Amino acid sequence: MSLDRVGSFVEEEEVVRLTQQLIRIPSVYRPGVAGGNEERVARYVEALLRDMGLTVYYEEVVPGRPNVIAFYDSGRPGKTLLFEGHTDVVTEGDTDQWSYDPFGAAIANGRLYGRGACDTKGNLAAAICAVKAIQRAQSPFCGRILLCIPCDEEGMMIGIKHFIGRGWADGVDGAIICEPEENQLCITQKGAMRAIVKTYGKMAHGAMPLTGINPNTRMARLIVALEQLEQAEKERIGQHPMLGWPSITPTVVQAPVKGEAQLNVMPDQCMTMLDIRTVPGQDHQELRQKMEAILDQLAQEDRDFRATLDVIEDRPWTLTAKDDPIVQAVADSYQAITGRNPVYNGVPGATDGTFLHQAGIPIITTGAGDRHIPHHADEYVDLDQLVETTRLYARSAVAFLGA
Template sequence: MILVDQKQRVLRDSKEVVALTQELVRIPSVYRPDTKDGNEQRVAEYVADYMKQMGLEVHIEEVEPGRPNVIGILDTGRPGKTLLFEGHTDVVTEGDRSLWTYDPFGAEIVDGRMFGRGTNDTKGNLACAITAIHSLIQDRETFGGKIIMCVPCDEEGMMIGIKHFIERGWAKDVDGAIICEPEENQICVSQKGAMRIKVQAYGKQAHGAMPLSGVNPNTRMAKIIVELDALEQLEKERVGKHDELGWPSITPTILMAPTAGEPQINVVPDQCMTTLDIRTVPGQDHEVLKQEIQAILNRLAEKDPDFKADFEVIEDRPWTSTDRDEPVVKAVATAYENVTGKKPVYNGVPGATDGTFLHLAGVPIITTGAGDREVPHQTDEYVDIADLVETTQLYREAALEFLRK
């Protein structure tokens, strides 16, 4: 181990994490199919080159054309545990650029804040993790085992990157994972589950002046939505408000009729479709919820001979919960106290992350990182520079705490 003055180290790491965050944000990585720069390729290549220069063993694996995962490995060659850091390369669309005060891909720093898409979610935290690993290398810190830096594509979509990472066996021997997301450095030990469901109601097209000559799917869908609202209330009463995650929810989002062709005010459509964004908490069983939805359709069909509807589960992501006594949780909690001098705050993640699938693969996870948790996906997204500095040291000390024990 090289003895480095703590203030000098923090200053060195601070300069690196700020510069690296700016470089990453300035490479647009909004997934836009068939569009130049509409994928994660360039930012993944930048990260891969950066980690190679740090001395990591680097692997690039294409998940889909233009959408690679990057895996960096620091292997001490000594026995010990394996710690995984995970931070994705993709960002959501910037939306209407005219609404931004600053260039969404400019990474401008104003009054101690860096603005731009991905500063908060989650290129800033990706930079924190990479910088933390680099800091350990530069200081020749002594510990055992391995650190894996997982940098997947498509977290904002169907999470094909982390699924590919797991399918390829990378998560097999991981003992703990830190999911690098904007959580104000709170230690999030739980995550809401998510189900995305498409519900279709079928009818028969007719003239609006003679609706009885057809079957209106819109009125059938209205009854379905009312029943789903009642199911949400029953679930809230049954499981209550979770201490970290709040209330479960069943939310109709898209409502469309007809589902194909041109709508017209004097035409009864032949189909109506809605999508459901269902968020669950511990105590809820996704299979039981699917059965409850089917039971709603069955009950409505019994009352109405013209009722016909079905549903399709598009995505199913279970809720997660990690015990506070897990070594990775304790390591981050201890690191937080050492870095900040304050007691850690425990919380939960309101949405799913790539950690959801790592949890399913048997990896204990916690989610923490720099940035106001209300800021992701907003216009003028930002991260405070002070948060980037603190998070870098948090990740660094958490790795040491975890791998020295």
């Protein structure tokens, strides 16, 4: 069978219907809320994959938050291709801001609306239906297709970390990360460091500040110094052609850290959370050392300056070469399906692919959906693009795994 024919076995109504079914099972993580996790949608996907004849594993990462792992084995020795698409979605927020039920999966004007339609239940459905198309076509290939369907991509990514820690990523030769990128081929993505900095002082009356030590003014100096470091990194690295500028962004400033704030009380501590985004060319360890050097310098200038820096998450930037086999397979398939040259780009944030890359797996991120729509009210996916993605996934898998 011709490689280009596998896409003709994609059933358009099937991928739309599956996307609707996934959206209608809410999977927003809400701690302490019964059913407020990914369990129901994971069980649904598990049953579907078993019905398809795949070898399926269901693993709880923490109670109520499972990963689903499934293999479609050709029975011939060869490479392993991984499709990754998470089950969790972000909160729907204020439903009054929605024109459609966030979990109703309504269709209007060629678009499917709902939380997760774009990020990323539509693309999860596309990956599953791509495997179905390969089964129907009986397309000859070697090796295995591995479906990784983890929890908690929108949080601390405990699902993919558990997947890798359990050894499931061992021996994988390439991975397609199923995220909304308008079917652009994203071969790089920003790294992320999440850090908490605290400055320490001495509580005092607001009318008599000299009897204490103000952690807030010390934090202000620190934030200004971090802004200067950000500018220095921009000048050193320059603007990345796909990812733009690196950044060091204070997102939360809080004082006091514990207890109730009061206008006439100078607190004893101040805390700032930093969302740090990096691009190729930046070394995370070196960047951390530069931040620690700022703390040391401020302490030399002010004997009352005391601060701590705690990096709570470290996600490296990724870069996959255009001539890597997984990129070539997707690029060739995109051109064959659409008749257009692929558009290469980068992911502005981090994905589960960050950790797969760190585990030594070449990754490419692509899928249906406007890349600016995730987490918005009235999130949607264009149905034509969703079907195109399903065909892209199916052909890419057969092209990568060969005959």
